Amino acid sequence: MKRYLKLLALGLGLSLLLVVSGCNDVKKRADTVDTWQQIEQKKRVVIGLDDSFVPMGFRQKDGKLVGYDIDLAKEVFKLYGITPDFQTIDWSMKETELRNQTIDLIWNGYTKTDERAKNVAFSQPYLKNEQYLVSKKSQQIVNDSSMKGKILGLQSGSSGYQAYLDEPKVLKQYVKEAIQYDTFNNAFMDLDADRIQGLLIDSVYANYYIAHKKDPASYRKENAGFASEDFVVGMRKGDKTLQKKINEAFKVLKENGTLERLNRKWFGENVN
Known part of the structure; x- marks a missing residue:
């Protein structure tokens, strides 16, 4: 019996070690691997969102996905010949989905915070929120x-x-x-x-x-009395090129008037 218990404890210990090791490997990949080449080759980027967050990304009565962030993401990746694939996720699990590479970006009224910065890289801010x-x-x-x-x-x-x-x-x-x-x-x-x-x-x-x-x-x-917030796009820390491409696109869209057009479409005014 003692031998059985020792073997059981050893097995559980090895299983726990494998789980911890696997988690560390996933985090290491998320922090170091640049996936832009894969995205560019597939011409597809997966964006995670809460599809009930008006007016950033939500479904109309006919089921069509619309919103400010939907339009903005499409305009950003149109510049690179890439099609965004919008995937509904559990918003409370968004950083986990990103780290596990289920999605490539968190883009849906996503606020830049110090807590999130521990695990996620951000684009430049594109909209203010309170x-x-x-x-x-x-x-x-x-x-x-x-x-x-x-x-x-x-x-x-x-x-x-x-x-x-x-x-x-x-x-x-x-x-x-x-x-x-x-x-x-x-x-x-x-x-x-x-x-x-x-x-x-x-x-x-x-x-x-x-x-x-x-x-x-x-x-x-x-x-409510809290400090104003910046909306940003969230990505894995290893995706330096993707971060650069999004920031460059924001600059282009601001200069060519696209940002102002989207602001007026969804907010009735140019809020930037």
Whole structure:
């Protein structure tokens, strides 16, 4: 029996060692391998997104994928003769999907943060964003302290959720309970049903979504008190060439007026 237990422990130890070694190998590849040549040869790049994030990337009623980031990605890779393949992912697993090479890029209202910089390389910023505290006007929530004793909704894996955790004195100290959602759309449904009283959400999403509701005037939007954010494209640290190509494309699209055209199409103004 003792011999069996020793063999079992040895087997488990070897299995754990193989798992750790495999994880280290995956991370090493992600941090060192430049995949641009493969992307260029295949003429295909895989972009991971949350397909419910209006107006950056979302599905219309007919199922067609549209949005600001969809248009921008297509314009970027058109310059290189490459077709973007947009893949819906679990947003809370986006960095894992990137590291495991299931996707090549995270591009969907993705905020640059110090925490994400530990594992992900970023493009140059292309759009500003803020975190809004959204509520129904009937709740009379005018600032973060108005959330005292109330329930807040957040999206799992979002920059707003991370800011909420990292800066507890801004909003967290007042909130009675925080509920995580897989999408902002589901959170809005609970807000409308009064199951939550406030929603911490990206300003670009809030502005677009509320503007398309039947009664936009029934909502209140307040700056949540966190610092403004930069939207960027996320990629593996080893993809230096891909990073360079995207940054160069942003410069071209700004100079030829494409960025301004997309801004006016999706936001009604040139926000850059």
